[in-house]
Amino acid sequence: MKLSILFGGASFEHEISIVSAITLKEKLQGFDLNFIFCDSDHTFYLIDASAMKATTFSKGNHKKMPLLTLSNGGFVQKSMFSSVEHKNVVLNLIHGADGEDGTIAALLDFYNIKYIGPRTDASVFSYDKRYTKYFCEARGIKTLKYETQHTNEHKNLSLEYPIIVKPASLGSSIGVSIVKEESELDYALDTAFEYDSNVLIEPFMEGVKEYNLAGFYADGAFHFSIVEEPQKEEFLDFEKKYMDFSRVEQVLKADISDELRVKLEATFEKVYTGMFEGALIRCDFFVINNHVYLNEINPIPGSMANYLFQDFKSSIELLSLSLPIKQKPKVTYDYIHSISSAKGK
Amino acid sequence: MKLSILFGGASFEHEISIVSAITLKEKLQGFDLNFIFCDSDHTFYLIDASAMKATTFSKGNHKKMPLLTLSNGGFVQKSMFSSVEHKNVVLNLIHGADGEDGTIAALLDFYNIKYIGPRTDASVFSYDKRYTKYFCEARGIKTLKYETQHTNEHKNLSLEYPIIVKPASLGSSIGVSIVKEESELDYALDTAFEYDSNVLIEPFMEGVKEYNLAGFYADGAFHFSIVEEPQKEEFLDFEKKYMDFSRVEQVLKADISDELRVKLEATFEKVYTGMFEGALIRCDFFVINNHVYLNEINPIPGSMANYLFQDFKSSIELLSLSLPIKQKPKVTYDYIHSISSAKGK
Numbered sequence: 001m002k003l004s005i006l007f008g009g010a011s012f013e014h015e016i017s018i019v020s021a022i023t024l025k026e027k028l029q030g031f032d033l034n035f036i037f038c039d040s041d042h043t044f045y046l047i048d049a050s051a052m053k054a055t056t057f058s059k060g061n062h063k064k065m066p067l068l069t070l071s072n073g074g075f076v077q078k079s080m081f082s083s084v085e086h087k088n089v090v091l092n093l094i095h096g097a098d099g100e101d102g103t104i105a106a107l108l109d110f111y112n113i114k115y116i117g118p119r120t121d122a123s124v125f126s127y128d129k130r131y132t133k134y135f136c137e138a139r140g141i142k143t144l145k146y147e148t149q150h151t152n153e154h155k156n157l158s159l160e161y162p163i164i165v166k167p168a169s170l171g172s173s174i175g176v177s178i179v180k181e182e183s184e185l186d187y188a189l190d191t192a193f194e195y196d197s198n199v200l201i202e203p204f205m206e207g208v209k210e211y212n213l214a215g216f217y218a219d220g221a222f223h224f225s226i227v228e229e230p231q232k233e234e235f236l237d238f239e240k241k242y243m244d245f246s247r248v249e250q251v252l253k254a255d256i257s258d259e260l261r262v263k264l265e266a267t268f269e270k271v272y273t274g275m276f277e278g279a280l281i282r283c284d285f286f287v288i289n290n291h292v293y294l295n296e297i298n299p300i301p302g303s304m305a306n307y308l309f310q311d312f313k314s315s316i317e318l319l320s321l322s323l324p325i326k327q328k329p330k331v332t333y334d335y336i337h338s339i340s341s342a343k344g345k
Numbered sequence: 346m347k348l349s350i351l352f353g354g355a356s357f358e359h360e361i362s363i364v365s366a367i368t369l370k371e372k373l374q375g376f377d378l379n380f381i382f383c384d385s386d387h388t389f390y391l392i393d394a395s396a397m398k399a400t401t402f403s404k405g406n407h408k409k410m411p412l413l414t415l416s417n418g419g420f421v422q423k424s425m426f427s428s429v430e431h432k433n434v435v436l437n438l439i440h441g442a443d444g445e446d447g448t449i450a451a452l453l454d455f456y457n458i459k460y461i462g463p464r465t466d467a468s469v470f471s472y473d474k475r476y477t478k479y480f481c482e483a484r485g486i487k488t489l490k491y492e493t494q495h496t497n498e499h500k501n502l503s504l505e506y507p508i509i510v511k512p513a514s515l516g517s518s519i520g521v522s523i524v525k526e527e528s529e530l531d532y533a534l535d536t537a538f539e540y541d542s543n544v545l546i547e548p549f550m551e552g553v554k555e556y557n558l559a560g561f562y563a564d565g566a567f568h569f570s571i572v573e574e575p576q577k578e579e580f581l582d583f584e585k586k587y588m589d590f591s592r593v594e595q596v597l598k599a600d601i602s603d604e605l606r607v608k609l610e611a612t613f614e615k616v617y618t619g620m621f622e623g624a625l626i627r628c629d630f631f632v633i634n635n636h637v638y639l640n641e642i643n644p645i646p647g648s649m650a651n652y653l654f655q656d657f658k659s660s661i662e663l664l665s666l667s668l669p670i671k672q673k674p675k676v677t678y679d680y681i682h683s684i685s686s687a688k689g690k
Contacts, residue, residue, distance in 0.1 A: 014676040040676035042417060042455055058678035070415075072387060097674060098455070102465045106451030110387055110443070120447045121476070124469040131466070134483040138475075150619070195674075198619075274495065274543075329442060329540075331359040331385035333403035 001317050004034040004075070004088040006104065006115075008057070012174055012195065013096030014040060016302065018057055019245045020093050023303040025052050027248055027312055034088055036075060037062055038098065044068040046077055046086070070111045089320045092117030092300060095245075096170060100300055101127045109326040116319055118279040118299035119326075125275065126297040128169040129200045141270055142293045144202045144286070149189065151197040157185075162204040165189060167196035178204050205286060210295070211254055213264050214282040214305035216315070217272060218322035223315060224265055225308035229254035230284075245302035250310070260287065267292045278324045280304055280315070346662050349379040349420070349433040351449065351460075353402070357519050357540065358441030359385060361647065363402055364590045365438050368648040370397050372593055372657055379433055381420060382407050383443065389413040391422055391431070415456045434665045437462030437645060440590075441515060445645055446472045454671040461664055463624040463644035464671075470620065471642040473514045474545045486615055487638045489547045489631070494534065496542040502530075507549040510534060512541035523549050550631060555640070556599055558609050559627040559650035561660070562617060563667035568660060569610055570653035574599035575629075590647035595655070605632065612637045623669045625649055625660070 007021035008014055021035060035047040039062065046066045047056070056062055068075040074087035092104050092115050102123035108115045118126065125135045136143045147159055148168070157163070165188040167175040175195040177188035192199045214225040228251050268283050271294060282301035286293040298305075306312040352366035353359055366380060380392040384407065391411045392401070401407055413420040419432035437449050437460050447468035453460045463471065470480045481488045492504055493513070502508070510533040512520040520540040522533035537544045559570040573596050613628050616639060627646035631638040643650075651657040 010673045010676060012674045014674075015678060015680045018681070040673070042457070054678075054681040054684070058681040102447060102469070103451040103455050106448040106465065107455060110448050110452060112387070120451065120465065121469050121473065124447070124466050128466065130483075134479045137483065138479040328355045328385070329357045329359075331355060333360060333399075335360045336363070336399040336403040339399070 001320065002032040002034075002088040003028070003316070003320065004036050004086060004090045005093050006036045006038060006090050006099075007093045008038040008040070009094035009096065009098035009104070010038075010040045010042060011094065011096035011098055012170060015054075016245045017093060017095045017099070018054055020095065020303045022052055022054065023246045023248060024091075024093065024306070025049065027303070027306045028316065030313070031316075034086055036068060036086075036090070037065075038094060038104075039063075044070070044075060046075075070107060070113075073112050075113075087113075089323065090115040090117075091304075091316070093304070095300055095302070101169070114320075114323045114325070116278065116280065116316070116323065118276055118281070119324070122276045122279065122299060126281075126299045128198075129166060129296070130168050130198065132294075132297060133200075135275075136271075136294055139270055141267060142291055144205070144293060144295070147201045149199045149201065151193045151199075157201060159201060159203055162206070164202050164204040165192050166200045166202075167192045167194075168198035168200050170195050205288065209287040211256070211260075211264055211285045211287060212282055212305075212308070213268055213285065214280060214301060214308045215265075215268055215272070216280040216319050217277055218318045222265070222269060222272075223318065224268070225282075225305060226251070226253045226310070227256060227261055227264055228252075228308055229256075247303060247307045249307055251307050263292050267294065271297060278319075278322075280319055282308070346665065347377045347379070347433040348373070348661070348665065349381050349431060349435045350438055351381045351383060351435050351444075352438045353383040353385070354439035354441065354443035354449070355383075355385045355387060356439065356441035356443055357515060360399075361590050362438060362440045362444070363399055365440065365648045367397055367399065368591045368593060369436075369438065369651070370394065372648070372651045373661065375658070376661075379431055381413060381431075381435070382410075383439060383449075384408075389415070389420060391420075415452060415458075418457050420458075432458075434668065435460040435462075436649075436661070438649070440645055440647065446514070459665075459668050459670070461623065461625065461661070461668065463621055463626070464669070467621045467624065467644060471626075471644045473543070474511060474641070475513050475543065477639075477642060478545075480620075481616075481639055484615055486612060487636055489550070489638060489640070492546045494544045494546065496538045496544075502546060504546060504548055507551070509547050509549040510537050511545045511547075512537045512539075513543035513545050514541050550633065554632040556601070556605075556609055556630045556632060557627055557650075557653070558613055558630065559625060559646060559653045560610075560613055560617070561625040561664050562622055563663045567610070567614060567617075568663065569613070570627075570650060571596070571598045571655070572601060572606055572609055573597075573653055574601075592648060592652045594652055596652050608637050612639065616642060623664075623667075625664055627653070 005021050007017040037045045037047050045062050046068050066077050074085045077084045102120040105120045125131045162180045165177045175192045179185050179188045212228045279299050282298040282305045284295040286295050309315050350366050352362045382390045382392050390407050391413050411422050419430045422429045447465040450465045450468050470476050507525045510522050520537045524530050524533045557573045624644050627643040627650045629640040631640050654660050
């Protein structure tokens with residue numbers, strides 16, 4: 001099948017997106033792939049598959065490749081005498097800002113381009129961790145209690161240590177700190193405020209079970225990955241996460257009961273339904289006293305969580321055939337016509 | 346001052362947006378105005394001020410005017426041998442879909458264009474009335490209790506009649522019905538489902554006081570309009586609302602105590618702060634037993650609620666000088682460089 005991988009973006013996760021795209025090139029062998037790079041200045045380039053390596057971008061060689069612009073129905077490559085339209089389904093693989101904050105979704109919807117990825121609403125609710133809390137609260141999905149802090153505020157915390165301090169709207173563990181006592185708090189806040197003017201603070205749960213589950217809705221049913229119990233470290237720092245985005249090896253199923261698997265899948269459905277249609281997402285859960293808590297929604301997981309799917313290529317193909325299309329209301333001028341004829345014009 | 350009025354859009358409120366734009370042409374006399382029309386197929390046209398009348402659009406005469414495309418920093422008008430850039434601040438006056446759902450905000454942010462209007466997050470939270478409920482709940486802002494219904498659901502309602510049935514994501518009273526008894530419910534739901542697959546149902550409060558207040562944050566302070574007590578009818582239907590969008594006459598202040606005015610302004614600030622910066626919004630409130638309830642947020646009110654401001658032109662000018670700019674993270678290739686040099690490449 002034909003697919004355009006859109007990656008890059010003006011984001012702290014720009015490099016990670018490049019790694020993800022290179023990984024998908026390998027995992028989707030046999031597909032007719034196009035690579036569309038969004039540079040940090042928001043210029044689009046068509047990248048030849050043979051040039052899909054990290055140094056192409058770090059050395060700036062992508063700037064010699066054909067420019068693309070957005071146009072109704074697809075990306076257009078213009079030359080002196082002709083223009084070529086690229087109308088493939090797009091896989092939005094821009095992690096972080098642009099890709100996960102709703103911008104790219106809005107652009108692709110506006111230009112009538114079909115895409116795999118979260119829509120604008122879903123992006124807004126998953127990108128900012130405060131809004132994920134609002135959403136879960138409204139839908140009756142359990143999450144850890146939390147507090148927020150704005151860069152201009154100096155509130156006293158009511159949570160007990162240890163706590164985890166996160167920029168409200170970044171993924172990939174960037175700017176995240178575990179704070180074991182009050183003396184470490186200011187440094188952790190400063191670190192998080194480098195990335196976002198809003199910070200989310202939660203209890204840091206030691207020794208809690210964590211499970212990741214990816215999936216999507218297509219062709220009238222949910223399609224789930226295996227459940228993974230991620231390797232335990234305090235948390236993945238940027239470097240480890242970066243390596244994580246190039247994962248291709250299928251992982252082992254977590255050793256959990258059917259009952260727990262069903263519970264995790266049911267919580268996933270509660271998160272996904274009526275919000276994430278069109279996207280393959282990964283939900284990261286905590287299990288505490290047999291209750292499932294949502295930790296994080298990754299609406300564009302690193303390398304699309306390919307390593308969790310038994311048949312990743314078929315999954316992408318299936319999803320690409322079930323993409324929602326933004327309804328465009330039919331515009332009429334009935335009202336203006338009726339006013340004008342009443343006026344005799 | 347220079348300003349581009351962006352109007353139209355693929356929306357049920359397309360005609361209303363045209364009326365709003367024509368009204369602003371009159372209200373902003375003396376400004377150096379540009380008019381940018383977004384057609385229902387998402388083509389942009391530069392409309393000459395002299396052609397700013399409703400029949401230009403209903404007769405399709407706008408299609409003879411210069412095409413514009415989005416480009417980094419502004420709208421570009423291309424001709425055979427040259428291209429002209431329009432880099433004014435944009436006033437987003439597209440009501441309903443496109444304009445108020447976050448799409449136009451994302452486009453303007455992506456292309457680095459300064460604009461008056463709600464950002465993407467703020468649009469998502471105000472466009473879908475369910476999400477407004479989530480938001481108010483999280484911020485401790487009182488709203489009426491509610492239920493939702495999806496087109497595929499057949500839930501029994503627990504609210505008592507009379508109730509008001511609204512499409513989740515439309516403004517201007519389109520598809521809204523007051524339902525006095527159960528026998529009228531199915532028809533009201535069908536009507537609302539014509540416009541949205543999700544419906545919001547609230548108690549219909551007879552004889553409750555309603556107040557509208559518009560305002561914005563600029564130059565370090567809030568700037569409020571007068572408080573209006575809207576004319577009482579059951580509710581404004583589309584036709585009355587349409588006329589409402591062409592209002593230019595300054596209205597009279599509602600006869601309320603200073604104490605109530607302060608309460609309304611305080612609730613407005615609670616809604617606005619950290620979410621609606623860059624926009625001039627109108628909040629519609631109910632007052633019940635001396636408590637302020639938010640009914641609706643209009644992030645792009647009809648004709649910008651000009652009739653509520655004592656000096657509308659200065660308000661727009663002041664706001665245009667205080668617009669937030671989406672921070673673009675600096676992209677580096679530090680990680681790729683360090684990996685490459687470790688590999689000796």
